[in-house]
Amino acid sequence: MIDSVPLEWVLLVAAALFCVGLYGALARRNAIGILMGVELMLNSVNINLVAFWRYLEPHQVTGLVFAIFIITVAAVEAAVGLAMIIAIYRSWQTVNVDAVDSMKG
Amino acid sequence: MPVFFQISDVPRLLPELLLLVLALLVLGSDMFERWGEDEESRFERVRAAGSLTAIGLGLIFLITLLQSGYVYRLPADAPQNFFLTIVRNLQNGGPVGDPVVGSFATDHLTMIGRLVLIGAAFLVSLLTLDYRPANNPGEFYALILLSTMGMCLMAAATELITAYLSVELTSIPLYILAGYFQTNTRQSSEAGMKYFLFGALSSGLILYGMSLVFGFAVASIPGGAQANDMTQFLRIAQATATEGAAASKLLTLGMLFIIAGVGYKVAVIPFHSWSPDVYEGSLTPITAFLSTASKAAGFLLLYRILVTAFPNLTGTAEIVSGFGGWTSLLAVLAVATVVLGNLAALPQRNLKRLLAWSSIAHAGFVIMALMAWASPYASTRSMGTSALIYYLVVYTVTNIGAFGALAVASMTVGGDTMEHLRGLARRNLGLATLLAIFVLSLAGIPPMGGFLAKFYIFMAAWQSGAWWVVMTGVVTTMIGLYYYLLILKATFIEEPASTEPVPMPTWMNATLITSAVLVLLLGVFPNLVLTTIDQVKVVAGM
Amino acid sequence: MQLLVQVIFVLIAAEIVGAAVMVVTAKNIVHAALWLIASFCGVGALYLLLEAEFLAVVQVLVYVGAISILMLFAIMLTRHVTGKGAETSLYQRWWVGLIVAAVLFAAVIAPTVLAHPWETATAAPALPGETGQPAAMAGIVDLGRAFVEEYLLPFEIAAVLLLVGLVGAIVIAFEERAARRHIPTLAEEVAHRRQPE
Secondary structure (H helix, E strand, C coil), X not given: CHHHCCHHHHHHHHHHHHHHHHHHHHHECEHHHHHHXXXXXXXXXXXXXXXXHHHHCCCCXXXXXXXXXXXXXXXHHHHHHHHHHHHHHHHHCCCECCCCCCCCC | CCCCCCHHHHHHHHHHHHHHHHHHHHHHHHHHCCCCCCHHHHHHHHHHHHHHHHHHHHHHHHHHHHHHCCCCCCCCCCCCCHHHHHHHHHHHCCCCCCCEECCEECCHHHXXXXXXXXXXXXXXXXXXXXXXXXXCHHHHHHHHXXXXXXXXXXXXXXXXXHHHHHHHHHHHHHHHHHCCCCCCHHHHHHHHHHHHHHHHHHHHHHHHHHHHHHHHHHHHCCCCCCCCCCCEHHHHHHHHCCCCHHHCHHHHHHHHHHHHHHHHHHCCCCCCCCHHHHHHHCCHHHHHHHHHHHHHHHHHHHHHHHHHHCHXXXXXXXXXXXXXXXXXXXXXXXXXXXXXXXXXXXXXXXXHHHHHHHHHHHHHHHHHHHHHHHXXXXXXXXXXXXXXXXXXXXXXXXXXXXXXXXXXXXHHCCCCEHHHXXXXXXXXXXXXXXXXXXXXXHHCCCCCHHHHHHHHHHHHHHHCCCHHHHXXXXXXXXXXXXXXXXXXXHHHCCCCCCCCCCCCCHHHHHHHHHHHHHHHHHHHCCXXXXXXXXHHCCCCCC | CHHHHHHHHHHHHHHHHHHHHHHHHCCCHHHHHHHHHXXXXXXXXXXXXXXXXHHHHHHHHHHHHHHHHXXXXXXXXXXXXXXXXXXXXXXXXXXXXXHHHHHHHHXXXXXXXXXXXXXXXXXXXXXXXXXXXXXXXXXXXHHHHHHHCCCHHHHHHHHHHHHHHHHHHHHHHCCCCCCCCCCCCHHHHHHHHHCCC
């Protein structure tokens, strides 16, 4: 069924998603916005892995296992990161990373 | 042949398991302390968790030392009794056994890495005993232990998934620890958030690289993979050994992403921008931990990935005969790192920031040791390996000492800028002498360990043909001398602001003296550790 | 049929990337979070198309159900109490990021991916020794087995990682609990801190 779609197409979608996420992580000022960009990057990695699994080694599971581990870690990272952002908001009353910049040199 | 992890492999994982058990013990025992609101009972809780951690880490260090067999190896004809059987099983899980089990190697590199990392955690936990990590001491120490566990796994991982998970297990506790509230809540939460955001970005980069490398490996084994092991470094090396693989852009791109991602973690220029702020904003003992153990673990992982997964892409470091492969890339990074790191350190007045830039520069020197792989000769390569590990050992001990001395100064004098250190020698000669030992070792003055470490690295890089990297290294070492001597000038020559003597907290004193003795021993009798380090020669499976 | 699958793929791809672009460009951070959910759902649909059904379910449960909701909570908790939360949210030099990402995609990743000679064996190749019987595609049983055999060690590390996440989030969230008996809500706390100014 999926055979009619070449592997390159899927990889291109993943690459586009990765670059969009990277742009988000680099250009956003809001810490939550940066985190969203990073989540998009992780999703693109998962697309890559699942595509490699489906097209290149469909009777093994390495790609799937890797993707599930990445989802787990992404959940942990989001939980810790968002708690940290709330802590930042407590002491700074903002989540803009430009504003949160007291150390120079 | 079982390629995956089995229950009989538990002794191989013993140090990591013990760290986990200790972490749970620290978390659990905190519940049975007196949870008073007053300052005294809070300090009691901190002390209890801290001492438990320090004692436990000391024991784990000794057990790991016994397992490695570097100081005592059980003879083969030893009698069979209960204790000796335990020791025998323990040592069979060490570097003597079959080195690679599935996603995990227990070769000499792993064992030395574990000793360095657990030792660093031990010294840091001693440093924190006099410090007061205000709230939640149980969680504070448990996170240090879990992070150490992740670092040990990083040094041992021989497979992409394990490597990635152990990188995260190292980093996530460190994000929290960097943001651990000290007196200045704003600054420490800022440090935590910066570290977290850069770390999250870098793990995205590592992962994208890993996925490309994985795809390359799966695609280049004809007929599809036969087993679930296409993420192992050795299988990747096998895939890259096929015809034309070295020229594959896909593989190179994946490797670049991995190097960039790990480069973020170890703060190599141009991926360094988080590190001065994070080092300045964190609690000083945590800064010591970040700048030594987490860097050492990152370098061990980088070394293992590059050497076992990409041995066919090494390239050359000679500037004339053309670039290519990872040694050329690392040569450029090393030059940029030592030059910019040392220059940026020059105008710093805050000593934590100064040492942050100096440790960026030191990361550049460590990378130079990897230049040895540009040479086709096994002898040069194994020399590079020894130089790398020796440098990491010396640097870890020295930097923990240096940041420890700063922690004492900021605790007792009230700050860690140059002005605060003025005339320290007249207020506390012992502290000033210890600081001088560490600073001289960082600068690379004989007879401290730092001198020999730099010397070995330059020698290995020179033999591999990277003479221009070595020249830059020597010149920047001279530049670095300037700001290290500025610290000594402030400490010994300038007039103190007050002549009031500075007290010296007991446990910090013990840590500093231990580190100083180690720095001197490593510098004067390098063979104490070099004979052990030389056993690494080749990494498991190569 | 082939054309239909291709059309569906292109639609899903457009949805994923389009929603992702909205995530990074939306002025209002709440809108960005909602677009993020749309993008995650698109990725889930792509997994279904790639016949990774279990992963599609996990994607919807974890990303859409947990991470996005967590982000929405965080946004709600950190919006300015006075209500001017929807300020412009890009760096001054956002175009640097744009150039980096665009060059990376157009000049580096896309050509590399396209140029690589992929040997796709989609009709699952027969394992050696078996007579013409194509090997079955790995299913959920193989996945579960892999977690307790080949990937036992990473599985355990992931478990420790979840513990770290739990401990860490609690440590950060329950800041200064020993100092106060009453844990104020964020709004109370902000109001309290603003008073002296």
